[in-house]
Amino acid sequence: MSDATQPHSEISSTRDYSLTGASSRQAEEVGLAAAEWYHSDVPRKTMKAMMKRRDGPALRDTAIWIALHILFAAGGIYFWGSWIAVPFWLAYGVMYGSASDSRWHECGHGTPFRTRWMNDVVYHIASFQLIRNPVNWRWSHARHHTDTLIVGRDPEIAWMHPINLFLKALAFVGFVDTWASFKTLARNALGILSDDERIYIPETEWPKAAFWARVHLALFALTALAVLLMLANGMGWKSAIPILLIGGPRVYGCWHMVLTALLQHGGLPEDVTDHRLNSRTLYMNPISRWIYWNMNYHIEHHMFPMVPYYALPALHDEIKHDLPAPNTSIWDGYKEMMGAVMKQRRDPSHAVRKTLPPTAKPYNEFLHKHVPDRSDAG
Amino acid sequence: MPWIDAIAADDVEEEDVIRWDHDDKTYVIIRSPDDEFFCTAGLCTHEHVHLSDGMVMDHEIECPRHNGIFDYRTGKALRAPACEHLSTYETKKEGDRIFVNVP
Numbered sequence: 001m002s003d004a005t006q007p008h009s010e011i012s013s014t015r016d017y018s019l020t021g022a023s024s025r026q027a028e029e030v031g032l033a034a035a036e037w038y039h040s041d042v043p044r045k046t047m048k049a050m051m052k053r054r055d056g057p058a059l060r061d062t063a064i065w066i067a068l069h070i071l072f073a074a075g076g077i078y079f080w081g082s083w084i085a086v087p088f089w090l091a092y093g094v095m096y097g098s099a100s101d102s103r104w105h106e107c108g109h110g111t112p113f114r115t116r117w118m119n120d121v122v123y124h125i126a127s128f129q130l131i132r133n134p135v136n137w138r139w140s141h142a143r144h145h146t147d148t149l150i151v152g153r154d155p156e157i158a159w160m161h162p163i164n165l166f167l168k169a170l171a172f173v174g175f176v177d178t179w180a181s182f183k184t185l186a187r188n189a190l191g192i193l194s195d196d197e198r199i200y201i202p203e204t205e206w207p208k209a210a211f212w213a214r215v216h217l218a219l220f221a222l223t224a225l226a227v228l229l230m231l232a233n234g235m236g237w238k239s240a241i242p243i244l245l246i247g248g249p250r251v252y253g254c255w256h257m258v259l260t261a262l263l264q265h266g267g268l269p270e271d272v273t274d275h276r277l278n279s280r281t282l283y284m285n286p287i288s289r290w291i292y293w294n295m296n297y298h299i300e301h302h303m304f305p306m307v308p309y310y311a312l313p314a315l316h317d318e319i320k321h322d323l324p325a326p327n328t329s330i331w332d333g334y335k336e337m338m339g340a341v342m343k344q345r346r347d348p349s350h351a352v353r354k355t356l357p358p359t360a361k362p363y364n365e366f367l368h369k370h371v372p373d374r375s376d377a378g
Numbered sequence: 379m380p381w382i383d384a385i386a387a388d389d390v391e392e393e394d395v396i397r398w399d400h401d402d403k404t405y406v407i408i409r410s411p412d413d414e415f416f417c418t419a420g421l422c423t424h425e426h427v428h429l430s431d432g433m434v435m436d437h438e439i440e441c442p443r444h445n446g447i448f449d450y451r452t453g454k455a456l457r458a459p460a461c462e463h464l465s466t467y468e469t470k471k472e473g474d475r476i477f478v479n480v481p
Contacts, residue, residue: 034425048394051433110445110457114435142444142459146425202461306433306442 015151015348017160019199023152027271032150038274038364039303040319047304050311050318057310058112061290062122065103068095073245080238089244093253094291097174100129101257102293102309108138111308112293128216131181131250133188135209139201145305149270149278155196159266161348163341168262174254181250182220188213220247260284260292263333267340269351274364275302276356280337281316282327299323322361324354381470381477387415388474395439397430400480405467406430407476408439408450415469416450417478423455423462 016023027033042050072095075088104126106112107119127134140155147153159168170176187194191210193201201209223246230239240248268278281299289296297312300319307315320326327333336352343350356363382400385407390396393411397404397420404420406429422429422441431442439450446460453464468479 044394048433053435110440110447116447116457138458142424145444204461205458304442306440306445 015161017151017157019152019155019196021152025152027147027150027152032147032271032273033153034146035150035273037148037303038276038361040322040361042304042315042318046318047307050304050315051306051308052311053111053114053308054310055114055118058118058122058308061112061293062103062118065095065099076244077241080241090253092244093249094256095253096129096249097251097253098256099291100126101254101261102291102295104130104132104137105141105295106293106309108141109305111306112310127212128219129250131178131185131216131247133185133209133216134212135205136184136188136193136197136201139205140197143200145302148275148302149265149268149272151270155200157270158262158264159341159344161344163345165341165345171258171262172255174251174258177254178247178250185213185216189217223247256288256291259330260288260295263327263330263337264295264298267337267344267352269353272363272365275299276323276360277353277363280327280333281323282330282333284330288330321357321359324356324360381479383475384417384469384478385476386474387471387476393434393436395430395432395434397428398478400478403480404428405478405480406439406450407469407478408434410434410437410450415471415476417467417469417480418448418450418453419465422446422460423464424459 018024024033069092072088072092076085076092079085079088103112103122107123107126110116110119112122113119123138124134127137144154144156149157151157167176184194188197188209191206193206193209197209198206223242226242227239230242263280263282265278265280268280270278272278276299279299279302282296284292284296293309294312295301295309297316300307300312300315300323303319304315316323316326327336340350340352384398384400384405385396387409390407390409392409392413395406395408398407398417399405399420405417406420408416408418410416418429418439420429421427422432422443424441424444424446427441427443429439429441429448433440433442434450437449437451438447438456440447441460444459445457446455447457448455448460448464450464450466453466455461455463470477470479
């Protein structure tokens with residue numbers, strides 16, 4: 001499936017992932033910022049058909065998603081005090097803390113529903129579930145698409161060097177991320193944006209970022225108030241229910257989101273301008289695909305972000321002759337990714353380089369050869 | 379401003395877009411679902427991506443890279459990350475040709 005991995009630049013173990021540092025300037029100097037990226041050829045007529053939006057599939061999936069929230073929460077509450085409640089809460093957690101991520105992502109692109117306000121409503125609900133400021137993340141994700149895995153430009157790089165495996169493992173129970181998210185919300189609610197946020201969010205949007213941070217914090221405060229009132233009324237352990245319903249699942253239900261998201265670019269090279277090199281498409285079981293809304297077709301998504309999730313399998317069929325062979329399962333993807341990650345811990349210049357089929361056009365490597373020497377970074 | 383003979387009407391399908399370059403500038407000509415022709419600047423105001431690879435739906439055009447949306451009749455930016463409006467240009471149809479009034 002993949003060649004022997006090869007170094008793609010002279011990279012030190014410490015890199016500057018901030019958007020205001022040396023790496024950012026270097027990326028601009030060598031033309032890696034807002035560069036032209038490789039796209040597979042797709043006839044305009046075919047692409048038009050794939051980009052077509054329909055409300056039906058997303059309405060169906062959203063209705064199921066909401067129904068499962070209600071069903072699993074009702075089961076968890078009904079069986080409270082019995083072990084039977086546990087699987088209900090675990091399943092609720094995945095709906096709330098993992099399936100929300102793909103809804104957030106797709107609706108942020110505005111692609112699942114033809115009706116625009118439906119995308120916006122689901123986007124805001126999912127943002128709240130994930131404790132993400134809906135303004136900040138809309139803009140950070142736009143930047144992620146402009147400069148995917150370009151060091152100093154992409155604010156959403158999951159695997160930063162040097163890799164801390166303990167923190168990565170901890171991400172499967174979202175304590176650290178949740179704490180960081182609350183700190184960001186609190187900061188934004190005070191009207192303060194970080195240096196990076198000021199880079200990728202236009203100034204006209206800053207008041208909106210503060211507004212939504214305040215809305216989210218107010219809703220979390222109401223949840224905490226409900227817990228206190230239940231405790232005051234002597235409801236004991238049952239007082240945990242509001243937290244298990246709201247906010248808590250970001251911790252105990254995020255594991256599937258992390259499981260799939262780490263695969264998107266993990267072990268693949270930074271500072272290239274071909275999504276076939278830095279993104280991973282893989283096949284996975286139908287339940288994970290439903291939770292993940294087909295984002296396992298990740299190369300396809302990055303090349304053509306206008307294609308809604310329900311058309312990604314067809315897009316995959318259309319361009320797979322031009323892509324490296326997909327990993328065959330989540331397990332297969334992890335084997336490849338973790339093999340590379342373990343090597344990257346000693347040699348950050350190491351990356352998986354997948355073989356293209358004979359029918360594919362060669363990798364777009366012009367810029368790749370001009371990647372800056374990062375040995376002075378950090 | 380001069381009227382420039384830009385494209386043949388049949389060069390672009392209904393509810394679709396085509397790129398048109400003139401005098402070192404790039405534009406798009408859009409054919410609406412009701413068979414009217416419109417012309418706007420060719421690059422998205424967000425990050426200067428060619429809108430000709432985007433999607434036309436009803437009276438909106440969507441940028442192919444970040445999904446910013448504009449009303450192509452007025453150029454108004456309707457959805458982030460598109461915040462600045464697009465420039466628009468008059469068009470007219472004479473026979474099977476589309477003319478654009480450009481500066």
